[in-house]
Amino acid sequence: MVPKISTLSGYLYEYQKSVANPAGFWSHIAETFYWHKPWTKTLEWDFHKPEVKWFLNGQLNITENIFERHLFLRAKQPAIIWEPNDPSEPHRVLTYEELYEEVNRFANVLKSLGVKKGDRVAMYLPMIPELVIVMLATARIGAIHSIVFAGFSAKALAERINDAQAKILITADGGFRGTKVIPLKQTADEAIRSTPIVEKTIVVRRVGQNIQWNDNRDLWWHDLMKDASPRCEAEIMDAEDPLFILYTSGSTGKPKGVLHTIGGYMVYTAYTFRNVFQYRDGDVYFCAADIGWITGHSYIVYGPLLEGATSVMFEGIPTYPKPDRYWQIIEKYGVNEFYTSPTAIRSLLAKGEEWVDKYEMPTLRVLGTVGEPINEEAWHWYHDHVGKGRCPIVDTWWQTETGGIMISPLAGIIPTKPAYATLPLPGVRPVIVDNEGKKLYGKNVEGNLCIEFPWPGMARTLWGDHERYKQAYFSAFPGLYFTGDGVKRDEDGYYRILGRIDDVINVSGHRLGTAEIENALNEHPLVAESAVVGYPHPIKGQGIYAFVVAPEKLKGLDDELRESLRKGVAKLISPIAKPDKIQFVSGLPKTRSGKIMRRILRKIVQGSTDFGDTSTLTNPEIIEELIQGYQK
Numbered sequence: 001m002v003p004k005i006s007t008l009s010g011y012l013y014e015y016q017k018s019v020a021n022p023a024g025f026w027s028h029i030a031e032t033f034y035w036h037k038p039w040t041k042t043l044e045w046d047f048h049k050p051e052v053k054w055f056l057n058g059q060l061n062i063t064e065n066i067f068e069r070h071l072f073l074r075a076k077q078p079a080i081i082w083e084p085n086d087p088s089e090p091h092r093v094l095t096y097e098e099l100y101e102e103v104n105r106f107a108n109v110l111k112s113l114g115v116k117k118g119d120r121v122a123m124y125l126p127m128i129p130e131l132v133i134v135m136l137a138t139a140r141i142g143a144i145h146s147i148v149f150a151g152f153s154a155k156a157l158a159e160r161i162n163d164a165q166a167k168i169l170i171t172a173d174g175g176f177r178g179t180k181v182i183p184l185k186q187t188a189d190e191a192i193r194s195t196p197i198v199e200k201t202i203v204v205r206r207v208g209q210n211i212q213w214n215d216n217r218d219l220w221w222h223d224l225m226k227d228a229s230p231r232c233e234a235e236i237m238d239a240e241d242p243l244f245i246l247y248t249s250g251s252t253g254k255p256k257g258v259l260h261t262i263g264g265y266m267v268y269t270a271y272t273f274r275n276v277f278q279y280r281d282g283d284v285y286f287c288a289a290d291i292g293w294i295t296g297h298s299y300i301v302y303g304p305l306l307e308g309a310t311s312v313m314f315e316g317i318p319t320y321p322k323p324d325r326y327w328q329i330i331e332k333y334g335v336n337e338f339y340t341s342p343t344a345i346r347s348l349l350a351k352g353e354e355w356v357d358k359y360e361m362p363t364l365r366v367l368g369t370v371g372e373p374i375n376e377e378a379w380h381w382y383h384d385h386v387g388k389g390r391c392p393i394v395d396t397w398w399q400t401e402t403g404g405i406m407i408s409p410l411a412g413i414i415p416t417k418p419a420y421a422t423l424p425l426p427g428v429r430p431v432i433v434d435n436e437g438k439k440l441y442g443k444n445v446e447g448n449l450c451i452e453f454p455w456p457g458m459a460r461t462l463w464g465d466h467e468r469y470k471q472a473y474f475s476a477f478p479g480l481y482f483t484g485d486g487v488k489r490d491e492d493g494y495y496r497i498l499g500r501i502d503d504v505i506n507v508s509g510h511r512l513g514t515a516e517i518e519n520a521l522n523e524h525p526l527v528a529e530s531a532v533v534g535y536p537h538p539i540k541g542q543g544i545y546a547f548v549v550a551p552e553k554l555k556g557l558d559d560e561l562r563e564s565l566r567k568g569v570a571k572l573i574s575p576i577a578k579p580d581k582i583q584f585v586s587g588l589p590k591t592r593s594g595k596i597m598r599r600i601l602r603k604i605v606q607g608s609t610d611f612g613d614t615s616t617l618t619n620p621e622i623i624e625e626l627i628q629g630y631q632k
C-alpha cells in the first residue's frame with residue numbers, strides 16, 4: 001500500500017519533502033509496488049523538448065500489482081461490484097480472484113488472436129464488467145488499450161480506431177441506458193466500414209437483440225472465453241512503455257490521443273486515490289463516472305484496484321428508474337466514498353430534496369466531485385443533503401493529460417471551502433502566469449494555470465504526434481506545462497479553477513472542442529460557416545451556442561434547419577455535442593486577418609455588451625445584428 005497522509009501537518013511535511021527532493025519522494029512511494037527490476041534513475045525531464053521519464057529502466061506489469069500483489073490477502077474480497085441499469089436484474093460481484101481469472105482468460109484470447117506487446121486494442125463497450133476485464137487483459141499482455149466512450153458516433157469511433165491503428169475492436173450487441181437500448185454493434189459495424197485495419201471484432205452479449213453478423217470478422221466473447229485458460233503469465237514491461245491511449249478534445253478539430261505510460265501512471269493513480277479519498281481497507285468506494293473517460297480509467301479501475309479496494313461500477317444513469325438511484329446504490333452496498341460530477345449533482349438537485357432526504361446513507365464518509373467547476377449552490381446541496389453535513393467534499397481538479405488528481409483537498413484533512421479545489425497534492429507544483437508568461441506569486445492573483453515540475457502521472461505524448469503535444473501544452477509558456485484553465489489563488493493560498501480559457505468547452509463535465517462541433521455543422525450543405533462558444537447553463541455548467549451562417553436557408557424554415565443541424569452533429573460526433581442554441585446570422589465578427597473574434601461571441605452569449613477594443617474588426621456592424629438575434 002502507498003503511504004497515507006493522516007493529518008494537516010503530515011500533508012505540509014510531505015508537500016515540502018516532495019518539492020525539496022521529488023525523486024526521493026516518489027521513489028519511496030514507488031517502492032511499495034511490485035517490480036521485476038528496480039528503476040536505475042527516478043526522473044529525467046525537460047519541458048522544453050518536451051520529455052518526461054519516470055522510474056527509468058524499471059520493469060513491471062501493472063496487473064501483477066493489482067492481482068499477484070493482493071491475492072494472498074484479498075482473493076475473496078470483491079474487487080468490482082457491478083450494479084446493472086435495471087435494479088431488478090441481479091448485480092454481479094467479481095472478487096479479486098475471479099477478476100484475476102477472467103482477465104487471464106481474456107489475455108489468452110487476445111494472444112490467440114495474435115495480439116502482441118505494443119499492439120493497440122480498441123474498446124467500444126457499455127459499463128459492464130467485461131470492460132474492466134478487457135482493459136486489464138490488454139495490460140497483462142503488454143498491449144495498449146484505447147477505450148472509446150460508448151456515446152460516440154460511428155465516425156468518431158472510426159477516427160479514433162484509425163488514429164490508434166487498432167487491429168482488434170471489442171464491443172457489445174448493445175448497451176442499456178435508462179429506458180434506452182443503445183445499438184453499439186450497429187454503430188461499430190458502420191465505423192468498421194472505414195477502418196480497414198480492424199481484423200477481428202469481439203462481441204459481448206448484453207442486450208440480446210438481433211444484430212448483423214460477419215462470419216469472417218465477428219466473434220462472440222462467450223465462445224472465446226469458454227475454453228480459455230485462467231492463467232496467463234504477465235508480460236514484463238518497461239516503466240515507460242505505453243499503457244493506454246485515451247482520446248480527448250483539443251482546440252483544433254482532430255481529437256488528441258493522450259498517451260499514458262505504465263510506471264508513473266500506476267504510482268500516481270494509486271497514491272492519489274488512497275490519499276484524496278482517505279480510503280481505508282474494507283471500505284466500499286463508488287465512482288459514478290464512465291470508464292470511457294479518464295475519471296473511470298483512473299478512479300474506477302486503476303487507482304482503486306491497485307490499492308486493493310472494492311470499487312462499485314454502475315451501468316445506468318442517476319435518474320433511472322427514479323432520481324434516487326445513486327442513494328439506493330449507496331445504501332445497498334454500504335458505500336463509504338462517493339465520487340461524481342457537478343452536473344449530476346445539479347440535475348438531481350433540480351428534482352427536489354425529497355428524493356435524497358429519505359436516505360440516511362450512514363456509511364458515507366467522503367464525497368468527491370470532478371470534471372468542471374462546482375457552483376456554491378450545488379456544493380451546499382451535496383454537503384447538506386447527500387453528506388448530511390458530516391462528509392467532507394473533495395473538489396478534485398485534474399485532466400485527461402494529468403492522469404490523476406492534481407489539486408484537491410485530502411478528505412477530512414485539508415479544510416474545504418465551497419467551489420475551491422484548495423491545495424496541490426504532494427509532488428504537484430502549480431504556478432499562475434499572466435498572458436505574457438510572468439509568474440504571479442503571492443495571494444489574490446488570477447491567471448493561467450501552469451505546472452512547473454513533472455509528476456509521475458502526466459501524459460508523455462500524443463499518440464503519433466509529439467510535435468502536437470509540444471504545441472498544445474508546452475509552447476504557450478515555454479518551460480511550463482499549460483493546462484488550458486484559468487485559476488485564482490485567494491488570500492488563504494487556495495486555488496479556485498475558473499474554467500477553460502482556450503477553445504474547449506465543458507458540457508456536463510464532457511470536454512468538447514468548439515472546432516470539432518463547427519466542423520460538424522459546416523458539413524451541412526446549407527452552412528457556409530459557423531462559430532461555437534460555451535454559455536453558462538444552469539445544469540450542464542456550459543451549454544453549446546452556435547452562430548451559423550446559412551445564406552441559402554429558406555425563410556421561415558429555421559426550426560427545421562436547426563433540428564437537422566443538431567441531428568448532423570449527433571451523427572458526426574455524439575449526442576452530447578448537439579448545440580443547445582443555434583442563431584442564424586449573416587456573418588461573423590472577423591479581424592482583418594480573417595480570424596473570428598470569439599471574445600465578442602462569448603460576451604454576447606453571456607448577455608454582456610462590454611466588448612473591449614473592436615477596432616481591428618472588418619465588420620463591426622455585425623455586432624448589432626448578433627445582439628438583436630441573441631437566443632436567450
Ligand code: WTA
Pocket residue numbers: 248293294295369370371372373374395396397398399400401421483484485497498499500506509510511
Ligand atoms: C475541468 C476530467 C473545475 C477543467 C478529469 C479541466 C475542473 C478539464 C475540475 C479536464 C474541477 C476538471 N473544477 N474544473 N474540480 N476538474 N475540470 O480531461 O477545465 O475530461 O481542464 O478530465 O475539466 O477535463 P478532462
